[in-house]
Amino acid sequence: MSKIKITFQPSGKSVLIPKGISIKDAAKIVDIIIDSPCGGIGKCGKCKVRVIKGTTKPSSFEKKCISNEDIKNGIRLACQTKVSEEMIVNIPDKLDVDLKKMLLSEVKSVKSQKYSDKFGVAIDIGTTTIVGVLVDLTTNDTISVAAKDNPQYEHGADVISRINYSINNQNGTKKLQNYIVTAINSIIKRFVKNTGIHSGQIRKMTIAGNTTMQHLFMGINPEKLAIAPYKPTVKGLYDSVNSFEIGIDIDKNAEIYIIPNISGWIGGDTLSMIFALGFDKSDKIKLAIDIGTNGEIVLGSKERILVTSTAAGPCFEGVNISCGMRASKGAIESVYFTDEGVYCNVIGNVTAKGLCGSGMIDAMAELLKYKIIDDTGRFRNYKELKKELSPVLLDSVIEDNKRIKFLVYKNSAHNIFITQQDIREFQLAKAAICAGIKLLVNELGITVEDIDEVLLAGTFGNYIDKSNAQKVGLIPSVSLEKVKYVGNAACDGARLALVSQKVRNEMEENIKTIEHINLISQKDFQKTFVGAIYFPNK
Secondary structure, eight states, X not given: XXXXXXXXXXXXXXXEEETTXXXXXXXXXXXXXXXXXXXXXXXXXOOEEEEEESOOOOOHHHHHHSOHHHHHTTEXXXXXXXXXXXXXXXXXXXXXXXXXGOSOSSOOBOOOOOOOSOEEXXXXXXXXXXXXXXXXXXXXXXXXXXXXXXXXXXXXXXXXXXXXXXXXXXXXXXXXXXXHHXXXXXXHHHHHHHHOOXXXXXXXXXXXXXXXXXXXXXXXXXXXXXXTTOOOSSOSOOOOEEHHHHXXXXXXXXXXXXXXXXXXXXXXXXXXXXXXXXXXXXXXXXXXXXXXXXXXXXXXXXXXXEEEEOOOGGGGGXXXXXXXXXXXXXXXXXXXXXXXXXXXXXXXXXXXXXXXXXXXXXXXXXXXXXXXXXXXXXXOOXXXXXXXXXXXXXXXXXXXXXXXXXXXXXXXXXXXXXXXXXXXXXXXXXXXHHHHHHHHHHHHTOOGGGOOEEEXXXXXXXXXXXXXXXXXXSSOOSOGGGEEEEEOHHHHHHHHHHHOHHHHHHHHHHTTTOEEOOGGGSTTHHHHHHHHHSOOOO
């Protein structure tokens, strides 16, 4: 089958695609994400683009939501318009979403060089990434944002590995504390370099993180978090400290405020997220999910707020996946199947080295769409697939010692496969999050339909395709218009606490009423978890 060229403006990116692919999906192949609140199902009418070259016949839905004049001028919906001949398409700036830059959701970056002499820094210590925000304390404007990999990663991808290192190694806690302090100081140096301020002008700092990360930042051994009943050494408020005691390179008398934790597995990062997303003042029922190793979930409104964490494990970081890797240069971040083969987006536009979490979600959705795997996650046998798949796509189905694996990316140096075990690892991770959501919904006494907003938080949450996340059962089956990307809400909340004593006071009051639901103690957890392992059967 011949391929058709489509070019996107103003980026100038182009790609050869089979006939019949939508403009939205073609754009995704070249790493252009067209914002579509409904998930590309032709419902919201907001993914308007302009076809500069090429003829297209508007669909009945397009005729309803686009004026006749705009239709004559080439305005179309990216999700509805199929490419049938060579095209040039212009994408408005507001629709081209660079997900890599969505570190923070609501904070405002300021380019002016006229600063005051008092600054503060809000820090989110993630298990994988540490993010910092520099704020002018006179204007409350955000001046700069920086991020750095958490160097503790070399001692394990998850918090249990870090706790074990702290327990089993002499001065383990101190070493892990030094890793964090060094990383934060590196972020501060970057702020100084980028803005021209002096580090001594930084007078305040707030720290958000899961309970383990916060304990390690304070130099507190987190061993109690690994032993039932998993009660932290410090629950709620931390002792006040200054920068000199910890070793942070800012004003030596600067106050460092640690966002209170809620429980052993619900830290200040979750409390920060709750405040950043306005749960405490909302009449609407919100569900926030920070998808990651610890999978924090928040459900509720100002009437009642429930929180939990799920042991999703490091699958979404590429750990325990045969060709998995973190979301860095060379990682396949999105995957799209057609009868003409498998299309992949690779971070950095280089030869692919592996598959990261967002790419894994896409791949699972596509394997289900083409019925290469069934709802149990099992690869269907080759004879069955031979009758249904195109010859090109069938070439990606590899039989190896009577076991099937799927070839996602092929090159002379390194072929990237998805194996049956990879699928099982993914199912366990997504089932943990799915079960957590279902049990919180039951505890609140509502149905999924009662949820007004589903908020995907965290850096990884911004990378995933919400439609595909729903297809694999990672997030609830609600209208995709309800599903929103909210960026690094934990850092947003830490920033609020940095600039407002009122917010800090409200945080300290709210930890008394926020309810932590321990999933393991729920009688239906095992049954719910096992049921959630299956993929949605639609």
